[in-house]
Amino acid sequence: MNLRFIVIALIAITIVVIAASQYVSPAAKPLLADSALVIQTDTLVSYSRDIQPILEQRCVVCHACYDAPCQLKLGSFEGLTRGANKEPVYNGERLLQANLTRLFEDGHTVPEWREKDFFPVIPDKVTELSEITSDAQQNQQSNNLKSNLKSNVMANMLLLKQANPLPANDKLPEEFNFALNEEYQCSTAAEFDDYQVDYPLHGMPYGLPAVNNKEHQLLIDWLAQGATNSEPKVIDKETQEQINNWESFLNQNSKKAQLMSRYLFEHLFLVHLYFDKAETTQFFKLVRSATPPGQPVKGIFTRRPFDDPKVERVYYRIQPVVESIAHKSHLPIKLDSPRMERWSTWFLETPNEVTQLPSYELDKASNPFITFEQIPVQSRYRYLLDEAQNTIMQFIKGPVCRGNIALNVINDHFWVVFMSPDLDFIENNDQFMQQARQKIVLPAEDQSNALPTSWLEYAAMEKDYLLAKSKFIDKKIKNHVDINLDLLWDGDGENDNATLTIFRHNDSASVVKGLVGDKPQTTWVLSYSLFERIHYLLVAGYDVYGNVGHQLNSRVYMDFLRMEGEFNFLNFLPVASREKVRGHWYRGSVSEVEQYLYDANQTTIESDINYQTNEPLNELYEKLRQYFSKVSNKGYALTSGINNKKTIAALKEINGIVGKSLSSIPNSSIVRIVDVNSQESEFYTLIRNNVFSNISHLFEEEDRRLREEDTVIIAPGLITSYPNAFFSVTTDELSDFADKLSKMRSEQDYQQLRKKYAVYRSSENFWQYTDAMHSYFKQRDSIQFGVLDFNRLENR
DSSP, X not given: OOHHHHHHHHHHHHHHHHXXXXXXXXXXXXXXXXXXXXXXXXXXXXXXXXXXXXXXXXXXXXXXXXXXXXXXXXXXXXXXXXXXXXXXSOOTTOSSOOOXXXXXXXXXXXXXXXXXXXXXXXXXXXXXXXXXXXXXXXXXXXXXXXXXXXXXHHHHHHHHHHHSOOOSSSSOOTTOOOOTTOOOOOOOTTTHHHHHHHOTTOOSSTTSOOOOHHHHHHHHHHHHXXXXXXXXXXXXXXXXXXXXXXXXXXXXXXXXXXXXXXXXHHHHTXXXXXXXXXXXXXXXXXXXXXXXXXXXXXXXXXXXXXXXXXXXXXXXXXXXXXXXXXXXXXXXXXXXXXXXXXXXXXXISSSOOOOSOOOOOHHHHTOHHHHTTTSOHHHHHHHHHHTHHHHHHHHHHSTTOOSHHHHTTSOSEEEEEEBOTTSOOGGGOHHHHHHHGGGOOOGGGGTTSOOTTTHHHXXXXXXXXXXXXXXXXXXXXXXXXXXXXXXXXXXXXXXXXXXXXXXXXXXXXXXXXXXXXXXXXXXXXXXXXXXXHHHHHHTSSOOTTXXXXXXXXHHHHHHHHHHHHHHHHHTTSOHHHHHHHHHHHTOSOOOHHHHHHHHHOOOOOOOOOOOOSSOHHXXXXXXXXXXXXXXXXXXXXXXXXXXXXXXXXXXXXXXXXXXXXXXXXXXXXXXXXXXXXXXXXXXXXXXXXXXXXXXXXXXXXXXXXXXXXXXXXXXXXXXXXXXXEEEEEETTTHHHHHHHHHXXXXXXXXXXXXXXXXXXXXXXXXXXXXXXXXXXXXXXXXXXXXXXXXXXXXXX
């Protein structure tokens, strides 16, 4: 190497080193120097009145549920005092199951959480404030206040953001990593000096604008005062009476009633229960307890809801939900007299006898067809149908549904309808279920440290089940039952759970009532057996803390169930057209497992629907719309609440866009449409439906993309829990917005659209926009309302 070059290089390196040694980051100095603190102590700050609303609007939008960064859940005081943990809950690579760290379940005191490696974000011990009677005490009080902040991670994070606000650029610097599986920097108090030097722009809220000055001051004052909790919310007399009434119903002594309550609990343990529709609705959860009604709840919290409670008698108790409601995990169901009457009719007034309560042995408890065989199939199915959206939302909003590996088992846009419970048709038949139940084994039986090869055994069992089902159809159904739409549940003429639409947004999903969209990518027809297995696979039997084998087996097993639902739908088409439709759904190379199961579906029973064209699939979709016209929810129709023809025309133009022009827009966006005359706003969800040649493989999803077939749906309301982008347009601009979407050809085109209409992460009006969005949501539907999650907001 040239000597002259080496000398020049050494000089250059020396200059860089000297310059670096003299440079001090603007955040490198300790932020909590006494001179930097401004504390106002005139009034005592209340957690419930002053702090919790700020945390809900500014912090819970990222710090809620299992995917909260650093496991820091800020929706409750208990979550704040629990603190943070460097280990992520979601980990698709761990070889052994993780220890449970569920808030309110796996620990109840600060010392218990410290033993589980949670570190404080507010100090565990603070200096108590005293009454001030002299100048000396005033000075001491001031010192105490500042002392409470010295090792306070939360205060440091707030002050770091205040000292280093987000850059004014539209796009944030590359140092911000918003990837779903980002490795979080979970700084302890002892590590914070290094953290602020290495990540000066990473104050909180991360990657979003700072809280305003008033909110900031309230938070700092509260933290300085010792971050105390408020008195717990008192349950009013009327609500307590309703709780007592329901706990009496759920804890009757007969074996029949105890079996009913066990079944209800295993389907309600994730649900938020409520008793009225008042604006201040309080939500509750159903828990297992070792103590009966009238005594303090002694919760029984096991890895799965059907695990052995290890007590002689289980009691089912109702406890208040004390966390802020996050939409991504909110599953509300109303407890009222009509519901109690329905449950009594289905579970208690039937002629069946319950002679012995079922075991909690895992091989039996994990299989609902064994555990609840003494409950009539129709009763169980009626229960599932009654709140079908909620039941399916549990696997959409439950712990399983996070990340595109978990979700690429479903299409981006499909409809779900249900077999009628009134027909003695296959899985509604107790005789068939008695014969078939031994062929149904779910991954939960292998617990949470499963081998990833177990799915081969499940595939063989599923094939046996499908063969048994085909034989039953040929013997009991063929030539005896007309195969037409009368086999579908019509909601009994009034229940709008009869039709559902599911959207997948890459790494999240949503389910709404009604047949939304022009034509879905596929359609499922769920029977009792299929519906129940989905619940026990992805909700009751799924362990978010499980190892890679458990997670892989659960994902692959869902392949089987998806295909079975599709098989059920294909049976309504002429036999001659079924292979063509299936071939379109599964183009290219499909997995061996799916071909294996498809070969097991031997039913050739002909449809009795009268088709008039060579496109029976399109006819069937239209027939479904007509059949369910009286009961299907119309809330997501474009004309819902809109009288402006120009606005409707622009929205219809957006819904008509197909093809590669959609490739640049995110999977789910919120669009605020402001009326230029009234200045009132309506919020819509813009969803891009990705199309794939097939979804039969776990990996290499991008290789199977068919962008020229992508579609888009814009619908009123907030459908997604995880928006990727925010837009704001006026009614006068909506046509231009639609035109730009339809003519988009490149990333540059999308950036032009964003510059004109997007609300960026760094926008000055970001919080104003999201506050208006949440206010609109709450006013429109206070029961379904929950704060959205901002972790998936794009940075483009």
